[in-house]
Amino acid sequence: MVACHEVVQNDLQAKATAQVYTYVLQTLAGALLENFVGMELLKQCSWSKRTVRLLHYRTAKGMEVDFVLEDASGLVAGVEVKAAATVGASDLRGLRALADRIGSRFAGGVILYTGDTVVPVGERLAVWPVEALWAP
Numbered sequence: 001m002v003a004c005h006e007v008v009q010n011d012l013q014a015k016a017t018a019q020v021y022t023y024v025l026q027t028l029a030g031a032l033l034e035n036f037v038g039m040e041l042l043k044q045c046s047w048s049k050r051t052v053r054l055l056h057y058r059t060a061k062g063m064e065v066d067f068v069l070e071d072a073s074g075l076v077a078g079v080e081v082k083a084a085a086t087v088g089a090s091d092l093r094g095l096r097a098l099a100d101r102i103g104s105r106f107a108g109g110v111i112l113y114t115g116d117t118v119v120p121v122g123e124r125l126a127v128w129p130v131e132a133l134w135a136p
Contacts, residue, residue: 030083033130034066037081037112040133041067063097065109076102078109085115087127095125 038054045052051072058064067079078095095109108124112132119127 030081033083033114034081037079037130037133038067041069041079044133045069057094057098059097063094065094065098068098074105075107076105077107080109080111081130082111082113084113087111087113087115087119087121092121092125096122099124 041054045054053070055068055070056064056066057068057078065078066081069077069079076098078098080091080095082091091111092109095111099106099109106124108126110125110132111121111127112130113127114130115127116129116131117127118129118132121127
């Protein structure tokens with residue numbers, strides 16, 4: 001009976017540990033990837049021949065773009081980060097809101113995701129694998 005209890009306890013503990021691990025991965029993966037991309041963009045801005053400011057965009061209604069790059073002439077590019085292998089139309093809302101807000105100053109926007117295919121998704125909008133950060 002004691003051995004059976006021990007097996008059940010170990011099994012419950014293993015399941016609880018797996019649930020916590022899954023929760024942490026799901027909850028933190030997006031934040032960790034977003035911070036990683038932000039640091040990479042900061043590094044690239046520091047050595048770029050073009051002077052670029054790294055910003056964030058958020059409206060009072062909650063529309064946001066994770067990173068906004070603005071050059072000295074006022075041209076703007078948006079970067080959204082998704083820790084997912086697929087991207088849906090709703091993931092483009094922030095980039096589209098930014099494009100609508102600034103008009104011709106919007107040079108383009110990308111969603112960086114964990115998938116492996118480049119996908120054009122609209123005028124001046126695309127979905128790129130996060131590895132594109134290091135592509136020439």
